Amino acid sequence: MQFKPNMEDYEKTYAEFKLEVPEYFNFTRDVFDKWAADPDKLALWWVDDGGNEKKFTFRELSLRSKKLANVLKKHGIKRGxxxxxxxxxxxxxxxxxxxLLRIGAVVMPGxxxxxxxxxxxxxxxxxxxxIITDVDNAPKVEEVKDECSTLRLMIVVGEREGWISYEEEVSSASEDFETENTRSDEPAILYFTSGTTGYPKMTVHTHASYPIGHIITGKFWLDLKPxxxxxxxxxxxxxKAAWSSFFGPWNMGAAIFAHHSTGKFDAGKTLELLEKYPITTLCGPPTAYRVFVLEDLTKYNFKALRHCVxxxxxxxPEVIEVWKxxxxxxIRDGYxxxxxxxxxxxFPCLEVKPGSMGKxxxxxxxxxxxxxxxxxPPxxxxxxxxxxxxxxxxxxFKEYWKDPERTAATIRGDWYVTGDRAIxxxxxxxxxxxxxxxxxISSGYRIGPFEVESALVEHPAVAESAVVASPDEVRGEIVKAFVILAPGYEPSEELVKELQDHVKKVTAPYxxxxxxxxVDSLPKTVSGKIRRVELRERERKKKLAQKETAASKQ
Structure with missing residues (x-):
């Protein structure tokens, strides 16, 4: 069956598309509750590793969230x-x-x-x-709660002494709740995002711009339909959960599939679920796809799957090719x-240039x-x-909260500067x-790590790699690669030489x-991004120690 993408003509859509933001907006009232008008429309299909499975309609989640909103209001949680x-x-x-969106509070996911x-x-x-948390995370909160001077309400999913029980309170609460008429420019979500230095920044999104902006994510990139x-x-x-597990899909009336696992990411289990359930669209970090292609993909038949990002x-590019x-x-990239x-x-209507982020x-x-x-110039x-x-x-985003200097540092003339480099x-x-x-920057040459990583992963011996700068007295910096080997390969000097020669052939020799x-593993953020900053710092300390050892011997 052929599916028509939501965007069929990129140039026409790009020229004509515009989002309007009203003066007042609340996602739960103005988007979610409208899908809930259909009492049978599926919103969430949840499974766990124990074989437990639950389905929720938009109507059920709408009512449950109104009950929780009443619980929060009862305990003094208010708008802002x-x-x-x-x-x-x-x-x-x-x-x-x-x-939390319904009552106009500012939600801080962690x-x-x-x-x-x-x-x-x-x-x-x-x-x-x-804080709303579960019994596994509650002890960490208890460890510091007396030092958190503003913390006055603790709700736990499950049962724990000293905490308000989520289910007990929600089950007895009223389903009648009038959603706050939040202004479009009011703060709605606060994300703590780590940079390469300093403490995490507090990134503030408003009630309208972020949810409405994710129409772009859900409609054009995820290409979702009801x-x-x-x-x-x-x-x-x-x-990424807001992008692809919340605003993006629900803007489009699509149902969300969720798998709760307490263990490490299991590629085989994930592929089994993808085959078992009628999942039509998949969004994952590159690290997930890199391990997927190491599996025997001929064992699976993803009957419902039509779109991957x-x-x-x-x-x-090598991973995209194997998956296809x-x-x-x-697999279509998004940035x-x-x-x-x-x-x-x-986007689905664009020709894919493997390795490119698109347009x-x-x-x-x-x-x-x-x-x-x-x-x-190009x-x-x-x-x-x-x-x-x-x-x-x-x-x-609106701003980095309570940090005008950091906010101002992202502006260059008429531009918001992302901090990423591209061609x-x-x-x-x-x-x-x-x-x-x-x-x-090595001997005056500027080298992007991704190009070297891509060249390495094209070699059959490489499952994953991370490339960083390592200090060098002669060249300033040299290219250092951390490599996880594919099954069946062992580290050796011969393999090092083979990989170096391979990169010289695939990309510029320098x-x-x-x-x-x-290495057996690479340091990563929870979102699956490689923490190159950690590897760089490790290299810096290692080279400094080597230098000090050499100096002490002289």
Whole structure:
């Protein structure tokens, strides 16, 4: 069966598309509750590793979220209050997101990987007044609650002494609730996003711009329709969940598939679920697809699957090719940040250039600029930037809360500067180079880590790689590669030489990794992005120690 994409003519859609923002907007009332008018329409299909399974209609979640909204109001949570939401992929996460938006509170999603110290920092920085969490994370909160001066309400999913029981309170609450008539420019979501230095920034999104902006994400990039079942592999604690597990799908009336697992990511189990359930669209980090292609994909038949996307980091052309050969589906890249909705995408109507992020999203003028804020010619590297004057586009964050200097630092003339580097080609396609901080400068050459990583992963011995700058007295920096080997391969000096020669052939010879270290794992964020900053710092300390040892022997 042939599916017509929501965007059939890129140039026409890009030229004509515009989002309108009303003066007052609340996503739960103005979008979610309208889908709930159909009492049978599926909103969420949840499964876990124990074989438990639950389905929720829009109507059921609407009523459950109204009950929770009444609970929160009863306990003194009001419009504008910051509330920490620390839940894994369980139905209560979706209910809580809806309820908090419904009452006009500012929701602060967090990942279960946060430590007690991280939790304290978030409460101190945000002046948060409440937390909704589960019994697994509750002990971390208890460890620091007496040091969190603004914390006054603790709700737990499950039963725990000293906590208000989520289910007990919700089950007895009223279903009647009048959703707050929030202004479009009021804060709605606060994300803590880590940079390469310093403490996490508090990224503020408003009630209208972010949810409405994710129409672009849901309609054009995810290509969702009301009868789709969409699975996003990301954790609930990062902005990709808002993109692809909340606003994006529900803007389009699509149902969300969720899998709650307490263990590590299991590629085989994930592929089994993809085959078993009628999942039509899949969104995952590149790291997931990289391990998928190491499996025997001929064992699976994804009967319902029609559309796959990846975001977080660019996806290697080799992986796209293997997945397409096995499934017939091209993985389409998308680019954006915690601060934005989907800015650039390989939309279904576009020809895919493997390795490219695609073209700018309708609603955004995105380009590559130099240090003075001028657009650079095709083929020249520069900073990825979004034009914000004369009109700020819908879907861009409001500010870094309580940090005007950091907010101002993102502006260069008429542009919002993302902090990422890219090249735009003659056809308007964007090619990711790396974070501005990740670019390696060796003997005067600028080298983007992604190009070297892509070259390495094309070799059959390489399952995954991360490339960073390593200090070097002669060249300033050299290219250092950390490599996870594919099954059946063992580390050796011969393999190091083979990989170096391979990179020289695939890309420019000066870009080859002068050092290769074989590792079992790579440090990653919860969203699956490789933490190159950690590897760089490790290299810096290692080289400094070597230098000091050498000096002491002289």
């Amino acid at each position: 209050d910051r509330v920490f939401l620390l839940l894994p992929r369980i139905p209560e996460w979706w209910e809580s997101m809806l309820a 990942t279960s990987q946060l430590t007690a110290k991280d939790i304290k920092y978030r409460f101190d920085a945000s002046e948060g007044v409440a 009868d789709d079942l969409h699975w996003n592999l990301s954790d609930t604690g990062w902005a 990846a975001a977080g980091e660019p996806l290697n 050969k096995a499934t017939g589906i091209t 954006g940040q915690t601060e934005t909705v989907c800015l650039v995408g390989s 700018p999203s309708p609603g955004f003028y995105v380009s590559v600029i130099d240090d003075e804020g001028n657009e650079v 083929g020249q590297e520069g900073d990825i930037a979004v034009r914000i004057k004369p009109e700020r586009p819908v879907g861009l 735009k080609d003659e056809d308007g396609y964007f090619w990711f180079v790396g974070r501005a901080d990740d670019v390696i 870009k080859y990794p002068r050092e290769i270290e074989f």
